[in-house]
Amino acid sequence: MDRSKALAALAALSHGDRLDLVRLLVRAGEDGLAAGEIARQLGLSASRLSFHLSALEQGGLIASRRAARNVIYTIDTGGLGRTIAYLLNDCCMDHPEVVACCQHGRVIETPSLRPASGGQAGGKAGAAPDLTAPARES
Amino acid sequence: MDRSKALAALAALSHGDRLDLVRLLVRAGEDGLAAGEIARQLGLSASRLSFHLSALEQGGLIASRRAARNVIYTIDTGGLGRTIAYLLNDCCMDHPEVVACCQHGRVIETPSLRPASGGQAGGKAGAAPDLTAPARES
């Protein structure tokens, strides 16, 4: 992932409404949600939502497809993952403490989430040392 | 990590100069770098650097300490890790594909995951997410 793309993605994520939007689309899974439905759930005007959606799409974080009269938006898990990977890999250069902190945030305390999937990526669990990891405070 | 803190951190990261600054401080490790040295290496004016530094400090991504005439800035690995963890955990809800992409991005070099569309998201697939499935093209 190149720098400008990562910057666009980060800029897109640094807004409360758009963070909510991402969360909503992650929950929605691959079915996605129509723009109107998103606007209803987040309480946004159509034009404002469209503005946010285009920011996220330009940042490579969501994708869209037309379905009849609706435009369905879905989360782009690849783009999201690459953005986070960019931070970890390119920016933080896999700094052990950052990675550990990150893993603790993920492994410990996984609340009752239901992103529609079975379980959370067991990826790597015990790998990380304690370090400073304040874990997430929720 | 609360939402407003995460937003401040993400906003701080969504600027090229500040991303370079983070990278520089990660490299510098816990010894950190003096503001003047940072300005020299990044080719920034003193006031502009100070502006960026305060944005990063406010976002909880760096810390500072005085050493004689210099102010030494160091990366806050905890803050950085918590920010990334917030994205993964709270926002993406540990979506298997995001996590996988993220892990691959770190270990290998971000394989060519299909951006959106194709995604066979763990959506409602039911079975455990095929974490190992996507990448691994080598």
Next chain:
DNA sequence: TCCATCTTTCAACTACTCATGAAACGTTGA
């Protein structure tokens, strides 16, 4: 104490992002 060095703060300006409502565009069904 005075001066040199390093860093931050301030004021002014530009440019951009955000928010709002109206209009335009694309699609569907009659």
Next chain:
DNA sequence: TCAACGTTTCATGAGTAGTTGAAAGATGGA
């Protein structure tokens, strides 16, 4: 083809971030 619906784009104004140079604050050495 026309009307209805869902969505995006446009025009406008307000607010905020970014940039620059000058001035002020903090520290150490003579």
